[in-house]
Amino acid sequence: MAQNDLPLSGLEEKKVVLLARCLGLEKQLGERREALNLIEIEQRDSEKKLRDAQERHMSLQLAIQHIHVEIEGSHVRQQTLEEQLQELDATAETVLMDIPEGKNLSEFEDQLAHIDRRIERLGPINLVAIDEYKEKEARKVYYDAQNADLESALTRLEEAMHKIDKETRAKFKETFESVNHSFSQLFPKIFGGGKGALELTEMDLLQTGVDIVAQPPGKKNNSIHLLSGGEKTMVAIALVFSIFKLNPAPFCMLDEVDAPLDDANVIRFSELVREMSTAVQFIVITHNKVTMESLNQLMGVTMNEPGVSRIVSVDIKEAVELGAVE
Numbered sequence: 001m002a003q004n005d006l007p008l009s010g011l012e013e014k015k016v017v018l019l020a021r022c023l024g025l026e027k028q029l030g031e032r033r034e035a036l037n038l039i040e041i042e043q044r045d046s047e048k049k050l051r052d053a054q055e056r057h058m059s060l061q062l063a064i065q066h067i068h069v070e071i072e073g074s075h076v077r078q079q080t081l082e083e084q085l086q087e088l089d090a091t092a093e094t095v096l097m098d099i100p101e102g103k104n105l106s107e108f109e110d111q112l113a114h115i116d117r118r119i120e121r122l123g124p125i126n127l128v129a130i131d132e133y134k135e136k137e138a139r140k141v142y143y144d145a146q147n148a149d150l151e152s153a154l155t156r157l158e159e160a161m162h163k164i165d166k167e168t169r170a171k172f173k174e175t176f177e178s179v180n181h182s183f184s185q186l187f188p189k190i191f192g193g194g195k196g197a198l199e200l201t202e203m204d205l206l207q208t209g210v211d212i213v214a215q216p217p218g219k220k221n222n223s224i225h226l227l228s229g230g231e232k233t234m235v236a237i238a239l240v241f242s243i244f245k246l247n248p249a250p251f252c253m254l255d256e257v258d259a260p261l262d263d264a265n266v267i268r269f270s271e272l273v274r275e276m277s278t279a280v281q282f283i284v285i286t287h288n289k290v291t292m293e294s295l296n297q298l299m300g301v302t303m304n305e306p307g308v309s310r311i312v313s314v315d316i317k318e319a320v321e322l323g324a325v326e
Contacts, residue, residue, distance in 0.1 A: 165206060168205075168206060169205040169206065172205050172206075173205060175246065176198065176200070176210070178246050179198065179239075179242045179243055179246055180197060180198040180242075182241075182242035182245045182246065183196055183197065183198055183238055183239055183242040184196055184197050186238040186241055186242055186272070187214070187235075187238050189268065189271075189272060190234045190237060190238050190265070190268050190269065190272060191216045191217060191231075191234060191268075192217060192264075192268065193216075193217035194214075194215050194216040194217045194218075194219070195213075195215045196212070196213065196214045196215070196235065196238060197213045198210055198211070198212060198213070199211045199213055212224050212235060212239065214227060214231070214235045216231055229260045230260045230261050230262065230265060233257065233260050233261060234261070234265060234268075234269070237257060237269060237272070240252075241272060241276060244276065244280055245276070248279050248280050249280060250280070250281065251280065251281040251282070251283060252280050252281070252282050252283070253282075253283045253284075253285070254273075254282060254283070254284045254285065254286075255285040256285055256286060256287070257269070257284070257286075258270075258284075258286055258288045258290075258291050259286075259287075259288070261288075263290055266288055266290045266291055267290060267294075269291070270290065270291055270293075270294035270295075271294070273294070274294060277296075296315070296317060297313065297314065297315050298313070298314040299311060299312070299313045299314075300312050300314075
């Protein structure tokens with residue numbers, strides 16, 4: 001019998017059974033969905049916990065790496081400090097013993113920061129500064145030696161200058177006194193009286209000048225500027241001959257010295273020349289007959305023929321003898 005041929009009551013019963021089974025399945029589906037939701041919630045919680053754990057793991061790894069870096073840095077600093085201590089021939093114990101009591105790390109850090117700032121203000125480090133310093137030091141030693149030599153030479157030079165000044169003062173004083181003595185003796189001979197002298201203008205013999213005080217007979221003036229031309233000439237002759245007495249030269253040339261003199265003064269001048277001619281040979285250029293008469297030998301220029309000059313030499317002593325014979 002076909003299914004469609006079942007009685008209606010049987011279909012209803014089967015429908016109820018199917019509905020009951022459907023409700024049961026739906027209930028199971030709902031429970032399964034709730035279980036799935038719980039599982040998904042737990043899964044999400046687990047995933048979150050896993051992510052948190054992974055993040056903590058990464059943080060821990062980074063911290064461990066940082067610690068490793070710090071440890072390596074500490075090893076490097078320790079090695080550097082040990083090398084520095086070896087260079088200083090010291091140990092950590094001795095350094096710790098030298099640290100003042102009451103000092104803490106912050107104070108040393110402040111001092112180190114202050115030193116770092118001072119180093120920064122110094123600017124870039126010159127890597128060849130040591131070589132340059134050695135070079136400059138060598139040059140300084142050289143220049144110090146040169147300076148010492150110069151100071152020694154300067155000292156010797158000053159000593160020599162003092163010695164020269166002393167000897168110059170003594171020599172000048174001796175010369176001045178000698179010339180002054182001769183001048184005071186020759187002056188009355190040339191002028192036939194009167195008084196002449198030399199005076200110093202200052203006390204310092206190296207800076208002083210010399211004034212000539214001349215008082216011919218009958219005059220009381222103290223300066224040669226008040227004398228006549230002839231008198232000035234006689235004063236100059238007295239001074240020159242006074243110097244010649246001190247240090248005579250082999251010869252002395254007098255050019256027209258007697259030109260401003262009168263006959264009386266020419267005679268005195270000639271006598272003085274004749275007196276000093278025993279030590280000095282005088283060459284006198286003159287046109288004065290009185291002077292020519294007092295000389296031993298004459299030399300002149302004559303022109304017997306126009307345009308023809310001839311030097312004529314006459315020995316006065318021989319000429320006198322020839323005149324006596326005639």
